[in-house]
Amino acid sequence: MMKGKGFSFPSLFSFLKENKCKYDRRKIIHSIKVGFSLVLVSLLYLLDPLFKQVGENAMWAIMTVVVVFEFFAGATLSKGINRGIGTVIGGGLGCLAAILADEIGGIGNAIVVGSSVFIFGAAATYARLVPKIKRRYDYGALIFILTFNLVVVSGVRAEKVMDLAWERLSTIGMGFGVCIFISLLIFPMWASDELHYSTASKFDKLAYSIEGCLEEYFKMTSEKENKTSANVEPCKSVLHSKSNDESLANFAKWEPWHGKFGLAYPWEKYIEIGEILREMAATIIALKGCAQSPKQPSPMQRQEMYKPCEILGLSLVWVLRELGESIEKMNKCRAKILITPKLQFIKLQLNLMQPSSKIQVENDNNLATSSFIFLLMEFVE
C-alpha cells in the first residue's frame, strides 16, 4: 500500500508538467496552423489569376478563416457548418425579401425591407437566447442575421443579388475548405481525445485529493503550519469542469470517425461520469472541511481510527486509479475482475467498523459514490 502512496506525488507532478508542456506545444502548433491557413487564403489576393476569378470577394474567404478556425477540429467543423447553413438560409430568405420588395417598388420597397429586417432580426436574436439553440446553433443564427441583412439591404442597390450571393458563398466555401483541410489533416486536435483523457485524469485527481486529505488529517498535530490546502485544487478543477466538458462533448459530436472512437460514440456517458465525479469531488471538499474544522477528536481516538481509515482510503484511491486507467485504455475486463472484489472488501471493512468517527462516515459516503460510478462503468464499456 505504501508503495502506491510514495509513488503518487512525483507521478502526479510529472503527469501535470507533461500535460502542460503538451498543451503548450499544441497551442503553438495551432497558431502555426492558423498562420499557414491565412497565408494560403491570402493567395487569392496575391496571385493574379486567382484574383481575377474571385475579385474583392476574396475578403470573405479571409474572414471565414479568421472566424471559423478554432482550436479543436470539432469546433472548427461546427462553426464552419453553422456558417454555411446560416449563409445559405439567410441569403435565400434575403433574396426572396429583396425580390418581393423590388416587386412592390417605390416607398413600399423601403418599408418591406425595413420591416423584414426588424422581424427576422428580432426573431433570430430571440432564438439565439433559447438555451438549446444557443448551445449548438448560436453562430449559425448570428450569420443568418448578418447575411439576411446584407443581402436584403444591398438588394435595394445591387441588381444582381443572386450573383453576389453566389460569389460570396463560393469564397466562403473556399475559406472553409482551407480550414477543414488544415484543421483535420495536419496535426488534428480532437475535442474527443481531450474529453476522453480529461475524464480519465479526473479519476487521478480525485484519488490524489483523497490521499492528500488522509495525510493532512493524520499528520495535523506535528506539521499543521507548513501544510496548505493546496491538495484540493485538483478536486476543485474537477468540480468546475461542467461547462468545459459540455462544450467538449458538443464539439466531439461533430467530429468524424477517427482513432478508437466510432461514429456514434456515446459522448453523453462522459457527461454522466463527469456529473458523478463532480458529486464525489463535492464530498471530498466536505471531507477536507472536516479535516480542517476546529473540532477534532482526541489524539487517542485519532490513533484508533488511523489504521482502518488508511486501509479504506488507499483502497478507494486504488479503485479510482484503476477505473481511470481502464477508461483511458478502454479495456473493461481487468477493471471488472479486479475492482468488484476490492469494492466488496471495502464494504465488508465498513460493516465491521462502528460508525463512530466522522472520517469513516465520509468514507462510507465516498464508497457509495464510487460503487455508483462502478455501476455506470459497466454501462459504458
Added chain:
Amino acid sequence: MMKGKGFSFPSLFSFLKENKCKYDRRKIIHSIKVGFSLVLVSLLYLLDPLFKQVGENAMWAIMTVVVVFEFFAGATLSKGINRGIGTVIGGGLGCLAAILADEIGGIGNAIVVGSSVFIFGAAATYARLVPKIKRRYDYGALIFILTFNLVVVSGVRAEKVMDLAWERLSTIGMGFGVCIFISLLIFPMWASDELHYSTASKFDKLAYSIEGCLEEYFKMTSEKENKTSANVEPCKSVLHSKSNDESLANFAKWEPWHGKFGLAYPWEKYIEIGEILREMAATIIALKGCAQSPKQPSPMQRQEMYKPCEILGLSLVWVLRELGESIEKMNKCRAKILITPKLQFIKLQLNLMQPSSKIQVENDNNLATSSFIFLLMEFVE
C-alpha cells in the same frame, strides 16, 4: 421557526416563476432592441443621402451591430471597445506592412505580405489562447487578425489604403454608436444587476436545500418513495455557477456607473462570495449523500437527534436568508446586529452536543463555512 418552513416552498416557486417570466420578458425586450438597431443601421443603405456619404462601407456598420450587440450592456461595451481597438491596431499595423511591402516592390512585395500575415496571424492566435488575454481581449485579438489581413492584402490592390481604413473605421463607429445608444439607454440590461441578484439568490437556494435535506432526513421512513432528490437542484446550480459568475463580473467591470453601484465597485468580492457559497453547496451535497446513504441510525437515535438538528438547521437557514437579503438590499447594520448573536448561539448549541451523529458533524462544517462567509461579509459592506 415553523412559519419559516411552511412559507418557503410556495415562496420559492413563485420566486422562480417570477424570475423566469422576468427573464423571458428581458429576452423579448433584447430581441426587439436588436431588431430596432438593425433597422436604424440599415437606414444607411435605405436613405439616399446617407448612402451617398458612406457607400458600400455601410456593410461594416451592419456587421458591427449584428456581432457586437449582446444581451448585457457590459458585454456590448466590452465587445465594441475590443472591436474598435482591434480594428485600429490591426489597421495601423496593416498599413505599415502594406507600405513597407510597396517600398520593396516586385516579388519581394508578395513575400513581405505573406510572411507578415503568417507572423502576425500566428502570434495573435497564440495570444488568444493565453487564459488572461482570452478572458478580456479574445474578440479584440480576433478582429486584429481580421483587419490586419484585410488591410495588408488589399494594400497590394487598392492604392488608397488609408482612405479605405478610415471609411471602414467610421462606419464601424456608427454601428457601435447605435449599439451603445440602444443598449445603454433603452431598457438597459446590466450584468452588474444580474450578478448582484444572482449572488443574493444563491443564499436563498442554499437555505432551501438545507431545509429540504433536513426534511428528507427525518421523514425518510414514512415517505421515502415519493420524495425525489429534486431539492438539491438549486444547490447544484450554485455549484456550477463559476463560469457564469466570472463572465458576469467581467462584463460588470465594463459597465459605467449606474444605479447603486459606484465606478470602482468591488466585483471581485462577488466572485469570492460565490467561491465560498460553492464550497458550502458542496458540503450540502455531501450532506444529502449522508441522508440518502443506506447506513442510517436507528429510529430511536434519529428521534434523539431530531430536536437539536432542527434548531441548528433552521438557524442556519435563517442566517443564510438574512445574509442574502442584506446583500440584496445592501444594508449591513441589521445583518450584523442580528446575525452575530445568532451565530454565537449556534456555536454554543454545537458545543453542548456531543459529536455523535453524522448530521451534526455536517452542520458543524456548514457552520464553519457560514461563519467564514460572515467574516467576508464584513469586508464587503
